[in-house]
Amino acid sequence: MTYLRLARKRLIFPSIVLFLSAFFLILPTLTARAAVTIQEVKSEKGITAWLVEDYSVPIIALRFVFDGGSTQDPDGKEGLANLMTGLFDEGAGDLDSDAFQERLDDAGAEMRISEGRDGISGAMRMLAEQKDEALDLLRLAIEKPRFDQAPIDRIRGQILAGITAGERDPNTAAETEWRRAVYGSHPYSRPSEGTKKSLATITADDLRAFHKATFARSGLHIAVVGAIDAKTLQRELDQLFGGLPEKQSLEQVLDADLKLGQQLQVTYDLPQTSIQMAFPGVKRSAPEFYAATLMNEILGGGTFTSRLFEEVREKRGLAYSIDSGLSNLEHASSLIVTTATRADRAIETLAVVRDAIKHTADEGPTEAELAAAKKYLVGAYAINNLDSSGAIASTLIGLQLNGLGIDYMDRRAGLIDSVTLDEVKAVAKRLLSVEPAVMVVGPALTDGSKG
Amino acid sequence: MKPDAHWLRRTVLTLAVVAISVAPTAAETASSEWKVTDFLLSNGMEVVIIPDRRAPIVTHMVWYKVGSADELPGKSGIAHFFEHLMFKATTSHATGEFDRAVAAIGGSNNAFTSYDYTAFHETVAPEALEQMMGFEADRMRNLILNDEVIATERDVVLEERRSRVDSNPDALLEEEVSATLYQNQPYRIPVIGWMQEIEKLNKTDAKLFYDRYYTPNNAVLVVAGDVEPDAVKAMAERTYGKVARGPDLPPRLRPVEPEQNTMRAVTLTDARVNVPSFSTQWVVPSYNTAKPGEAEALDLLAEILGGGSRSRLYQELVVKKGIAASAGASFAGTMLDDTSFSVYGAPRGDASLDQVEEAVKAEVVRIARDGVSADELEKAKNRFVRSMIFARDRQSSMANIYGSTLATGGTVEDVEKWPERIRKATAEDVRAAARYLVPDHATTGYLLPEAQTGN
Numbered sequence: 001m002t003y004l005r006l007a008r009k010r011l012i013f014p015s016i017v018l019f020l021s022a023f024f025l026i027l028p029t030l031t032a033r034a035a036v037t038i039q040e041v042k043s044e045k046g047i048t049a050w051l052v053e054d055y056s057v058p059i060i061a062l063r064f065v066f067d068g069g070s071t072q073d074p075d076g077k078e079g080l081a082n083l084m085t086g087l088f089d090e091g092a093g094d095l096d097s098d099a100f101q102e103r104l105d106d107a108g109a110e111m112r113i114s115e116g117r118d119g120i121s122g123a124m125r126m127l128a129e130q131k132d133e134a135l136d137l138l139r140l141a142i143e144k145p146r147f148d149q150a151p152i153d154r155i156r157g158q159i160l161a162g163i164t165a166g167e168r169d170p171n172t173a174a175e176t177e178w179r180r181a182v183y184g185s186h187p188y189s190r191p192s193e194g195t196k197k198s199l200a201t202i203t204a205d206d207l208r209a210f211h212k213a214t215f216a217r218s219g220l221h222i223a224v225v226g227a228i229d230a231k232t233l234q235r236e237l238d239q240l241f242g243g244l245p246e247k248q249s250l251e252q253v254l255d256a257d258l259k260l261g262q263q264l265q266v267t268y269d270l271p272q273t274s275i276q277m278a279f280p281g282v283k284r285s286a287p288e289f290y291a292a293t294l295m296n297e298i299l300g301g302g303t304f305t306s307r308l309f310e311e312v313r314e315k316r317g318l319a320y321s322i323d324s325g326l327s328n329l330e331h332a333s334s335l336i337v338t339t340a341t342r343a344d345r346a347i348e349t350l351a352v353v354r355d356a357i358k359h360t361a362d363e364g365p366t367e368a369e370l371a372a373a374k375k376y377l378v379g380a381y382a383i384n385n386l387d388s389s390g391a392i393a394s395t396l397i398g399l400q401l402n403g404l405g406i407d408y409m410d411r412r413a414g415l416i417d418s419v420t421l422d423e424v425k426a427v428a429k430r431l432l433s434v435e436p437a438v439m440v441v442g443p444a445l446t447d448g449s450k451g
Numbered sequence: 452m453k454p455d456a457h458w459l460r461r462t463v464l465t466l467a468v469v470a471i472s473v474a475p476t477a478a479e480t481a482s483s484e485w486k487v488t489d490f491l492l493s494n495g496m497e498v499v500i501i502p503d504r505r506a507p508i509v510t511h512m513v514w515y516k517v518g519s520a521d522e523l524p525g526k527s528g529i530a531h532f533f534e535h536l537m538f539k540a541t542t543s544h545a546t547g548e549f550d551r552a553v554a555a556i557g558g559s560n561n562a563f564t565s566y567d568y569t570a571f572h573e574t575v576a577p578e579a580l581e582q583m584m585g586f587e588a589d590r591m592r593n594l595i596l597n598d599e600v601i602a603t604e605r606d607v608v609l610e611e612r613r614s615r616v617d618s619n620p621d622a623l624l625e626e627e628v629s630a631t632l633y634q635n636q637p638y639r640i641p642v643i644g645w646m647q648e649i650e651k652l653n654k655t656d657a658k659l660f661y662d663r664y665y666t667p668n669n670a671v672l673v674v675a676g677d678v679e680p681d682a683v684k685a686m687a688e689r690t691y692g693k694v695a696r697g698p699d700l701p702p703r704l705r706p707v708e709p710e711q712n713t714m715r716a717v718t719l720t721d722a723r724v725n726v727p728s729f730s731t732q733w734v735v736p737s738y739n740t741a742k743p744g745e746a747e748a749l750d751l752l753a754e755i756l757g758g759g760s761r762s763r764l765y766q767e768l769v770v771k772k773g774i775a776a777s778a779g780a781s782f783a784g785t786m787l788d789d790t791s792f793s794v795y796g797a798p799r800g801d802a803s804l805d806q807v808e809e810a811v812k813a814e815v816v817r818i819a820r821d822g823v824s825a826d827e828l829e830k831a832k833n834r835f836v837r838s839m840i841f842a843r844d845r846q847s848s849m850a851n852i853y854g855s856t857l858a859t860g861g862t863v864e865d866v867e868k869w870p871e872r873i874r875k876a877t878a879e880d881v882r883a884a885a886r887y888l889v890p891d892h893a894t895t896g897y898l899l900p901e902a903q904t905g906n
Contacts (some may be wrong), residue, residue, distance in 0.1 A: 303553075319610050391846070
């Protein structure tokens with residue numbers, strides 16, 4: 001029961017907001033003393049991983065991503081990817097669920113496979129001295145998951161209980177409505193955990209087909225950090241992933257056309273009104289990405305010094321949490337602003353937020369604000385992205401997914417520093433002048449001036 | 452109280468980190484690379500330095516030995532509210548200057564308040580450590596409190612309460628379960644405070660609180676990272692060392708719980724709830740109040756009974772009987788006074804909450820009667836011991852383990868010897884610990900859906 005000065009707020013619409021994610025936000029540069037040296041390791045079978053050797057703690061962290069994710073759920077089988085990821089420690093090869101979990105526990109390893117919209121991620125953290133047992137189990141899980149009926153039914157039952165639990169919750173309703181309204185018919189509009197109806201149709205064969213289509217070497221990204229050398233890793237890579245098919249077989253996913261400029265409301269008698277706004281974002285690969293990142297940092301980013309924090313919380317005490325963040329899914333980019341305020345001052349809060357945004361759109365930031373944001377983003381890299389083996393491995397995967405290159409960390413400060421004030425002003429005007437999608441959850445706004 | 456709620460999940464997670472991830476033993480680290488240095492400044496401030504040279508980062512924390520359980524009657528929330536006020540202007544720095552200084556070097560900073568402690572922390576490059584110490588030492592004594600900043604920040608805290616508690620049925624229930632579980636101990640009062648009392652907190656309350664508790668002799672400095680102990684010591688003397696010692700505080704002796712002789716039930720029915728859940732809690736000793744070995748046994752008991760997917764509750768209720776969506780147990784050991792042990796569950800499919808509660812109770816009775824097997828015990832110990840190796844992978848985890856232990860009556864040695872003490876626990880110790888879990892003398896919270904006409 002710990003109270004933070006500012007907890008990163010509980011997102012009412014987590015499915016689209018990924019800010020502070022090492023994967024998608026700007027990845028700052030290291031200081032000259034940084035100890036991270038990235039090696040590219042290629043196995044005999046041609047499997048590539050990025051490795052950071054570090055023997056200071058006798059552990060190894062491994063991360064991988066297969067492209068695809070829940071966007072690949074067939075129509076009517078929504079929730080397939082998510083259900084599958086719940087089943088990798090529920091039996092593989094000759095080991096049933098119980099035997100597999102017991103072996104994993106004995107091996108002293110933690111394994112987690114999880115579904116994202118654009119990919120399936122895996123993570124294993126193990127003790128260096130027990131890596132052989134741990135990696136052997138990971139290989140089995142990746143290559144030969146059993147998808148036995150009893151675990152399928154049990155995990156499905158737990159997911160269904162979660163869906164049932166949210167059926168009368170206004171925030172869950174708001175999330176569903178938001179997804180449909182903003183993404184229209186795009187796969188991002190679907191619930192990644194599925195629906196009661198879709199889950200009921202999923203069979204072991206569906207799981208096997210999905211596994212075969214997505215767990216293949218052509219869409220695989222790997223990063224390893226810890227007490228292991230390149231030679232050993234080469235061998236392990238072939239062991240782990242060498243038995244998988246060569247090519248993924250994925251359905252093409254088009255870029256989403258976000259429907260902004262709409263007002264959404266879930267009316268419910270709550271002590272607070274939650275507000276979420278979506279503006280256009282910029283693609284990770286766009287030239288103006290760094291300008292947009294700096295602009296977002298100044299508007300409502302991760303420090304206690306942003307404009308929105310100052311106007312909404314510090315000056316007026318209207319809210320505990322107020323943030324903005326860039327969201328970069330593979331096929332959709334947006335800038336999201338969220339806050340929660342006492343219901344009787346929701347209209348006032350909305351006006352203050354809109355004013356701060358309009359001011360940023362019209363005038364852009366000041367030279368001093370830009371200089372401070374650059375210093376923050378350049379300096380914050382190690383702290384935000386490299387504070388544990390797992391965090392380093394995730395960061396390396398993010399660099400791979402975004403095609404940023406193994407030398408990105410050396411170049412990043414330069415990319416940020418070279419952004420001009422005019423570029424930030426231009427991107428502020430372009431993104432923030434657009435009428436956003438607005439969702440309001442709480443009591444009806446009294447004077448009818450919705451959003 | 453509902454384990455799959457944001458509120459409690461966060462709490463359980465925090466407890467697990469504190470309880471499970473403790474520092475390595477001397478034997479495991481061997482080298483002086485991880486050797487922790489611990490000393491007192493002449494003004495009574497305790498300093499703990501944890502070397503971690505893997506990256507040019509340092510975590511700097513100041514832990515004050517004051518939390519919500521130290522508040523005066525009628526002033527609930529002052530500890531947490533005061534934590535917020537610590538970010539306002541001082542005689543040397545304007546409001547926001549510290550935040551801007553941290554941001555300018557790409558650092559991160561925040562603070563948190565719990566029942567027994569309040570901590571302020573910054574993570575920065577080692578070059579900036581002394582600057583952070585300077586800011587932190589300055590606000591230890593030089594804060595300027597005026598009515599205007601107090602009124603605005605109080606509004607922020609009220610929004611925080613609405614956001615984290617009043618909007619959340621799980622949190623509302625948990626608050627009243629605690630007030631029922633603890634009839635006498637101050638843990639019965641929520642850390643954030645009761646709404647009507649927060650609304651009345653004022654400058655006088657803040658000033659009294661500040662002058663009493665924010666002194667070097669009531670604080671622990673924890674520095675973890677790429678630093679040399681001698682250099683840190685010199686910096687600490689140049690900054691914190693200049694702050695005058697405050698009056699000695701009396702020992703933190705708070706009212707203790709009477710024996711519980713009843714079964715207490717607290718029920719919240721809410722229209723937003725669609726799957727019911729329950730949690731049953733008992734008051735048990737903490738690491739600070741337990742007899743030697745008892746708290747370690749309670750940690751192992753919680754792990755074996757309901758610590759994860761290999762635990763008895765999960766295996767019996769979720770896997771074998773197939774009646775639960777979730778089931779588990781937890782023990783919040785790092786507390787100054789007697790603390791809580793809880794078991795919880797929620798049904799899945801056609802099973803009822805009653806069935807789940809009965810099945811949880813049956814496992815509690817069984818473990819108290821028959822104890823645990825040698826194999827279960829060994830596996831639980833292994834998980835705890837390796838979690839300490841994993842904890843070394845994150846500098847802030849280490850800083851939090853030492854800080855929370857030292858702020859709740861423990862010592863550096865307690866942290867370092869924890870794995871040895873875990874290793875020493877016997878099956879009989881665990882069975883004895885389970886005797887605290889008397890089914891008829893417990894406090895249970897129920898989160899229920901509103902009655903519906905057909906669904």
